[in-house]
Amino acid sequence: MSEFSHYEADQSALYSGEHHQDANSPDSKAKVKKIWMITLYLTIITIVEVLVGLYVSGHMSKMYVNSGFIIMTILKAYLIVKVFMHLGDEFKNMILTILIPLVLFVWFIIAFLMDGSFWLWINHHFTIR
């Protein structure tokens, strides 16, 4: 089909179908192995998170435990986005259009959590509102 809109031009070269490879080639098998390795990492990280949540979180300072959880979650997110969603294979500028807003989002998160705890502090310390 060669009719395409004036704006979109010919997209047929962009479809990922052109990575034509045989399902039994060593290249394909290597990719499948990588997928299962990443799965193993994700499982291990989740198990560690649950163990920390069950046994450590009551006894260590909350700040260290929570930082640990956040780091492990971001690590999982990084692996899923880079390998499973294939973002790691895209053009750098495309990757940036996804990553930069998300990094700014982290600022959003920190700002609002600090805002919430500031409200708690100020409500405890001042009776005049």
Add this chain to the structure above:
Amino acid sequence: MSTVALESNKKVWGGGQSPFNLSYGKIMMWYFLMSDAFTFGAFLISYGTTRFFSSIWPDANSVFKSFPFCGDMNLPLMFVSLMTFILIISSVTMVLAVHAGHCRDKNGVIKWMVWTIIGGIAFLSCQAWEWMHLHHHNAWWGAFRNGAGAESLPHFFRHDVDPVLFASGGADAAHKFFNFFFTITGFHGAHVASGVVLNIIILLNTINGTYEKRGHYEMVEKVGLYWHFVDLVWVFVFTCFYLL
């Protein structure tokens, strides 16, 4: 293709081609996922802000400690870990389906898509059980107002919680906690459900040979991106509600 793109900015951004070397549909899926990420993020941040603003809050290990068919056993976080594992595995089967699509292996795509759909339905069933179980303990949207359901309240907090804070703010905290919990997991569950529906449609198309005829399995990739996003959101919801 990529060497041409690197040659000059004018060629890349001059129109008539995709600057990122990606098809329109795929780029739009990524940006839809970004917008959805902000929506979920806003929900989770409002949960976090409300929680930081509270002097007392339910304890995740106390709220989420039951397991189907295990009656009264105290198994904190075990069921939700199983749910997380199911969703991650369904994400893995989805990647394998996409990989099979790259290899133009129609039967491989069918096999892995079926497993992904089964994983999605399993997750939804688990979530439904969790909701039903909490509802039986008086938890729901708008719960714990005006003393309603107060007999369940102590079970949702740590056993060493400050009794003064609990008496003055426990019901209110539980009310807010469950409003957020059901809203956010409900919104996520709706995404899982719509993802399962989309996966079924794509599976049927694959079986009918639509993508063989088209020459590529990019639709499987696009729906795969959506499914991974759903998994990713769960990873964050799991962290915020059950761990932090």
